[in-house]
Amino acid sequence: MFYLIGLGLGDAKDITVKGLEIVKKCDRVYLEAYTSILTIGKENLEEFYGRKLLVADRELVENNADIILENADKEDIAFLVVGDPFGATTHTDLVLRLQQQKIKFQVIHNASIINAVGCCGLQLYSFGEIVSIPLWTETWQPDSFYDKILGNYKRNLHTLCLLDIKVKEPTLDSIVKKTKFYMPPKFMSVSEAADQLLQILEKKQSLSDQELTLTHSSLVVGLARIGANDQEICICSLSKMRKIDLGLPLHCLVIPGNSLHPLESEFLLQYAVDDKELQLLKH
Template identity: 50%
Template sequence: MLYIIGLGLADERDVSVKGLEIIRQAERVYLEAYTAVLLVDQQQLESYYGRSLIIADREMVESRSDEILAGAHEKDVAFLVVGDPFSATTHTDLALRCRQHDPPIRTRTLPNASILTAVGATGLSLYSFGQTVSMVFFTESWRPASFYDRVGENAELGLHTLVLLDIKVKEPDLKAMARGKIVYEPPRFMTVAQCASQMLEVEEDRQQGVCGKERLAVGVARLGSEDERIVAGTLEELAGADLGAPLHSLVLCGRKMHEMEWEYVREFAVDREKFDRVWRAEYAGKG
């Protein structure tokens, strides 16, 4: 059987008791390491789990999944995913390959905490979130703005938008590849400030008010850990905010933000007086 096990958001202790029991008895244990990362390193995980871990990078999962599934129709294999397997990160394709395998491989999923639910720590109601969008690192020649239309659709309905921020793990250096060498760039993790700045940049081009400077937003970092950070303010304020180490996410507040949500979120505001002023002018009574 292939067990797809969610590890939660913070450290080695977030795994469920059921998940830990399976990890300790499985024939092989893979750690998916390209869509998200825990706040602890591989050695700390291995020490707590009492097992060695095989790192499953993007190339292995997408192109060499047969290595992961080998023998899984007879023995137990564990595939570990940061967060929840089928929430912010989806591994439906891997599960489908198990169905199509000859002979078929049984699967079992063990869920865990996800950013999609943990973001409720901001005080914003999970019932009031619309489509989740992703923000990638802009480059000199590539500034994709497809997120803007999805945020706009949420905004029309007065809904909050969770923005998942880009991470780059084991990304090949294109210049080195052109010289025939395989070299990987250092890991990079987008910050709330970078995300807010890119949203403002696209707003300057589109001019529809979807991501304006005075739009209220909430930045989060390391949710579920002992040093989690939550900072609220306008997009302009968050573009200058420092929330420290990864992982970061951002929520753009919908116009229907309820008074109870405002009362909770304002405690995290960079400038509480300004936050209150903007909320009363642009959000209060819109629900």
């Protein structure tokens, strides 16, 4: 049997009782380590679970999944995912492989940022399409995600922006030379995401005279380490978010719809950075 087990968002104890019981009995246990991270390390998980974990990086999961699935028809294998197993399309692909190979599997769900984002006070049923914001480089600066944010905004829907992480990413030189050298881990912050959005706004303003519904003064919500004891939430203008430091990863950014429900505004007041945000939320 193959088990896909969600670990939740905080620490080792966020795994469900059912999930922990399965982990303890499995022949092999993999820890998926590239679509997201926990606020604690692999060693802390091993200590709590009482067993060794095999790290499953991007290369193993996407290019060598057969290694993970080996003998899954005869052994019990667990695949641990931060958040919920279906929070990333990669894991959907894994399930399709299991079905094709007629391997029995079971999914153990858990909390993910997709539902935990409600802790900021914005109502979950008012969220639109989720957006991923990639880390830009000097030569690669895609901005198609902005159109999705704007589409949600115009329909008065909130946008959850998942911010890029780079874990065990090969360097350009290593790809060319077919060697294995990796870039240092990199986790996008809310300030970096805000900066990229502001650059897109400035570019689009220079290309068109049309009125933009998102501006430098639009309110945005920054969230960090949701589910951990030191989680941080703040709300301020997009331009001010460019200078906000919420500390260690993981971060995400929410672009609220163009009109908030009174309960949403009231809840968000506690996270306002200064009086200017307080006044905007009260109107």
